[in-house]
Amino acid sequence: MLGIGRIQYPGLVLDDLKIRLSEGSATVDIGALTLGSVSVRGLELRCAVFEWNAEQIRCKRGSLRAPEPLSDARAEFAMSPDGKSGQLTVGLAGGGRLAAELVSDGLTIRINGFDLKFLKPWLPDFAALSPKGTVDCALKVPVNARPIPAELACTLTNGAFSSGDGRQAGEALALDLVASAQPVADGWNWKTQLDWRQGGLYVHPIYVPAPARLAAQGVLAADRIRVENMDIAMAGVGVVRARGDLSLASFAIGDMELAVEAEDLAVFGPRFLAPLLAPALADKLTFEGRAHATATLAMGRLTTVAAELAGVSIGHSGFDFVLGPANGVLSWRDGGSGSVQLDISGGRWQALYFGAFGIAARADTESATVEPVVIPVLDGRLRLEDLAWHREAGGWYGEGRAAIDPIAMPRLSAALGLPVMGGALSAVLPRVRVRPGEIAADGEIVIAIFDGAIAITDLRLIEPFGVGAYARAEMKAQGIDLGMLTDSFDFGSITGRIDARIHRLELANWRPVGFEARVESSPGRYRRRISQRAVQNIGTLGGAGVVNAIQRSVLKYFDSFGYRRIGLSCVLKNGVCRMDGIESGRARPDGGFLIIQGGGIPALDVVGYNRRVDWDELITRLGRVTAVETAPVVE
Amino acid sequence: MNRVRGHLEKPSRILAALVFALTTGLAFAQANLDIDTPAIRALTDAMKARHTELTPFYESGAVGQAASGNLVLRDAAQVALPQRGRVNGLIAAENADRAALYREIARANNHPEWEADIRATFAARFIERAPQGWWVEGANGWVRK
Numbered sequence: 001m002l003g004i005g006r007i008q009y010p011g012l013v014l015d016d017l018k019i020r021l022s023e024g025s026a027t028v029d030i031g032a033l034t035l036g037s038v039s040v041r042g043l044e045l046r047c048a049v050f051e052w053n054a055e056q057i058r059c060k061r062g063s064l065r066a067p068e069p070l071s072d073a074r075a076e077f078a079m080s081p082d083g084k085s086g087q088l089t090v091g092l093a094g095g096g097r098l099a100a101e102l103v104s105d106g107l108t109i110r111i112n113g114f115d116l117k118f119l120k121p122w123l124p125d126f127a128a129l130s131p132k133g134t135v136d137c138a139l140k141v142p143v144n145a146r147p148i149p150a151e152l153a154c155t156l157t158n159g160a161f162s163s164g165d166g167r168q169a170g171e172a173l174a175l176d177l178v179a180s181a182q183p184v185a186d187g188w189n190w191k192t193q194l195d196w197r198q199g200g201l202y203v204h205p206i207y208v209p210a211p212a213r214l215a216a217q218g219v220l221a222a223d224r225i226r227v228e229n230m231d232i233a234m235a236g237v238g239v240v241r242a243r244g245d246l247s248l249a250s251f252a253i254g255d256m257e258l259a260v261e262a263e264d265l266a267v268f269g270p271r272f273l274a275p276l277l278a279p280a281l282a283d284k285l286t287f288e289g290r291a292h293a294t295a296t297l298a299m300g301r302l303t304t305v306a307a308e309l310a311g312v313s314i315g316h317s318g319f320d321f322v323l324g325p326a327n328g329v330l331s332w333r334d335g336g337s338g339s340v341q342l343d344i345s346g347g348r349w350q351a352l353y354f355g356a357f358g359i360a361a362r363a364d365t366e367s368a369t370v371e372p373v374v375i376p377v378l379d380g381r382l383r384l385e386d387l388a389w390h391r392e393a394g395g396w397y398g399e400g401r402a403a404i405d406p407i408a409m410p411r412l413s414a415a416l417g418l419p420v421m422g423g424a425l426s427a428v429l430p431r432v433r434v435r436p437g438e439i440a441a442d443g444e445i446v447i448a449i450f451d452g453a454i455a456i457t458d459l460r461l462i463e464p465f466g467v468g469a470y471a472r473a474e475m476k477a478q479g480i481d482l483g484m485l486t487d488s489f490d491f492g493s494i495t496g497r498i499d500a501r502i503h504r505l506e507l508a509n510w511r512p513v514g515f516e517a518r519v520e521s522s523p524g525r526y527r528r529r530i531s532q533r534a535v536q537n538i539g540t541l542g543g544a545g546v547v548n549a550i551q552r553s554v555l556k557y558f559d560s561f562g563y564r565r566i567g568l569s570c571v572l573k574n575g576v577c578r579m580d581g582i583e584s585g586r587a588r589p590d591g592g593f594l595i596i597q598g599g600g601i602p603a604l605d606v607v608g609y610n611r612r613v614d615w616d617e618l619i620t621r622l623g624r625v626t627a628v629e630t631a632p633v634v635e
Numbered sequence: 636m637n638r639v640r641g642h643l644e645k646p647s648r649i650l651a652a653l654v655f656a657l658t659t660g661l662a663f664a665q666a667n668l669d670i671d672t673p674a675i676r677a678l679t680d681a682m683k684a685r686h687t688e689l690t691p692f693y694e695s696g697a698v699g700q701a702a703s704g705n706l707v708l709r710d711a712a713q714v715a716l717p718q719r720g721r722v723n724g725l726i727a728a729e730n731a732d733r734a735a736l737y738r739e740i741a742r743a744n745n746h747p748e749w750e751a752d753i754r755a756t757f758a759a760r761f762i763e764r765a766p767q768g769w770w771v772e773g774a775n776g777w778v779r780k
Contacts, residue, residue: 166712166719200716204708207720275720279727282720437738462742463735467681468674508673 007083012107012141026050026059038122040066045075056080064090067121093118096134106142111135116159125250133159133173149182159199166202173199174210187221205275211235223248227256237271238262244297256297265289265312286315289325306331309342323347328359338363352377352415366391370400378415380407380426389434398434402441403427409449419488419626423449429459437463450488452479452497452522469509475502479522489626492534497522498566512615518569520582529560530596530604537625538595538606541618555604562600570613577613663752670743678736685729692722699770699777704737704758705730709770709777733757 004017016031030043043066047059058078065072073093079086079102088100094115101108114135120127137154159173179192194214201208216230225246232240244256262268269287278285289312296304306329313324328342342359355376362369370387387400404427413421429443438460445456454477461471477500486494499522506514521528532555567582581593588594588607596606689706692698697713698706706726714722737757741750762771767780 162712164712166710166714167708169712169716169719171716202711202716202719204711205720205723207717209717275723279724280731281728282724437735463674463678463739466678466731466735468678468732468735468739470674506673508677513673 021050021052024049024051028059040122042066052081054081056086104143106140106148109137109139109141111137111139116156129161129163129168131159131161133157149180150188152179152181153177154179167204168202170201171199173201175199181220184219187219189217190220191217205279206272207275208234208271220248224254236264237267238264253297253300255299258295258297260291260293260295262291262293265291269314281316284316284318286313286317286322288313301334303334304332320350321348336364351417352412354378354382363389368396377404378407378411380424381405384432395436396434397436400432402429402432404445406448409447419490421449421488422484423447425449437466439464449480450484451481452477454480470513471505471507471510473505473507475505476500486534491626492537493531493560494529494534494566495526496528496563496566497524497526512572513575514572516569516571518567520567521565528563528599530563530606531560532556532558535561535604535606540625541621558602561598561602561604563596563603564599565597566595567597568595568608572615575615577615577618579608579611579613581608663746663749666740666744666746666749666753668740668753668756670740672739672743674739675736675743678732678739682729682732682736685725685732689725689729692725693765693769696770696779697722698726699772700758700761700765702758702762702772702774704733704754704761706733707772 002019002021004019005015007014007017013034014030014032015034016029018029018031020027020029026047028045028047030045031041033040033043043064045059045062045064048061048063049059051058051060056078057080060076062075062077063072064075074091075089077086077088084102084104086102088098090098092098092111092114094113094117096114096118097110097112098114099110099112114137116131116133116135119131134157135154136157137152139150139152141150142148154177156173156175156177159175160169160171162169174197176195176197177192178194179190181188181190183189192215194216196210196212196214198210200210212232212234214230214232216227218225218227218229220226225248227242227244227246230240230242232242239261241259241261242256244258245254246252247254262272265273265287268291269285270282273287274282274285290310291307291312292310293305293307295302295306308329309326311325311327313322313326315322324344324347326342326344328340330338330340330342332338340359340361340363343356344359345356347354357373357375358371359373360371368389370384370389373384373387375382375384381404383403383405385401385403387398389396389398391397404425406424406426409421409423409425412425413419425445425447427443427445429441429445431442433440440461441459443457445459447454447456454475456473456475458474459471460473461469463469477498480498480500482494482496482498486492498519500517500519503516504514505512505517535555565582569580569584570577572578579593581595582597583594586593590607590609592607592609593611594605595608596604598604598606689698692714693700695710695713697708697710699709701707706729708723708726711719711722737750737754738747740753741747762773765771765780770777770779772778
């Protein structure tokens, strides 16, 4: 038996080498083979033919006993007796092949068709990710390592991996890797370029498709990789720069600094931001603009984040809402405070545009305060003051004050797609409370309109950001000039004034779905006339029989009629409006209820007979009579 | 003295707890879980529309009904890689609608404080009504029905 001890090349060490000879064959024991950071113990090579002479030592028809993927591999080698030149070929499990050649200036190792699944026994932590794929590599290690570096070029095809729960996975991966490394006192200085050509990666909850390019350099020491500089570039998305360290054994990130240059948020936002920040809205959120962000991690834990926004717009396609473009900064510190400083150049909700405003807020993990916000809306302003938030078990709770400085109704009604109305809308809401699923306001919104006023109180928005969003409120209108109102809606003309009260108003998708409403003539002395066309339209709304037959004959002789009182109530529930007239709960002998009590000359009563009216039908008819300039048809 | 007080206190405390449990339980037992409001209709319509899209993922075991009354991404490996983010979004949207539904049913019953009980009842309902082959979270962890 021949004991050789140790043979050492840069990057490759054979320890405890022994050769046992017996009549033309031999057994070579290798106590440990160490290639880079990977060590294999207990290799045994049986050579059916073993030659040893002055020119060479040669093993033919060898078979290797070793852990997978080398087990039962066929191996052959030939080397010069001085150990300075030689060749080795090993047939790997799964059809791969390793060929090594040692010449005077260095060692070349080529691996072809190596199946990654055979890495399992060597890298148990990596094995938990069930790696698959075929690797071809060429490694060149110069004998005299300085100043010539070792070079590695690898290609992965059909690569895949997956954690047990599928939250970290890659599929159909194809990539090219070029790396070089030079030994230094405490390890290797390395440089690498990775060209990810095909496939997709999923790191919960983010999916990233190829391509991307990575360039990095750093130091490999023992079981840690220090990344001194890494650039990942994805076309159209941006660039990520990083420095930090990574444990090679567990692939765990230690300390790290990251800088992200998102060059196009229209791509970056849906891919990275929406799944992380608002997964429920991911398919409805839209992004535009650019952002620059930095983050630091300590022992794998996120410790600081800072972002700078340039021309950033965020929209919600479902609500037809857009905010921005915005410029500003956001910052956050683990366990400490966060702050937001944004200049927003405006926004739009459906057809309602609002002007430039700023937001400045500070927050920690339990509370947040927002500086007063003043949002120009048409010619008025929405002011939000003393906004403070705190966190409770169920989520974030907020409280503050809100006010609307008068907005001219002609502009507001036009923006909301309503008939143009005069007047102004203003609001004083001394207490606005926000809790999960609900925004409630104390105070009132006042719309000075049609020479009277509408006051909205007890406003509550429920599930405001969901599909089941609805609003509840109480409404009171006083002294509304019917002449101005009917002119606005092109309904025919009614002169006079009304008061109205809408109790328990409920709007879903901004359409009324429930209320108890009552409209009646305001007290006082004023002119009370109703035009022929208005009577006709009330007839159309209420269905047949609203104006009785005798009166119908009167209708065609006069343009307008006098009246004494108007009174109408409607209780809307389950899509049906239950109607009543001037004298609630009392029916006329003919079953009808009086809506307009005639008075003066000529006088005319308008009587309703249909107490249950389908709400949608009523709205359709109302739309028809107000939208189309119909010539009154008199029977 | 102390002993006597202790002797008296213990059953009275148990009785108080029992009365409390019974009255709140009784009160909640009167909750109308099938109450209909436009908001509940909008939420259940959205959930129904989403259900069709989620069904293959219930069947594959990728998504399971958790004991919390939420959906959970149990086994992402059952979903084609490019679809995993989408499924995660569907789960988040469904859980947001479910939270809104539980709140709204409590509100419609004029008892917002019943939300947690309503959630627990619905969680049990979702698990009980899940067809065979779907994954549900029981007292001893995840099981396939």
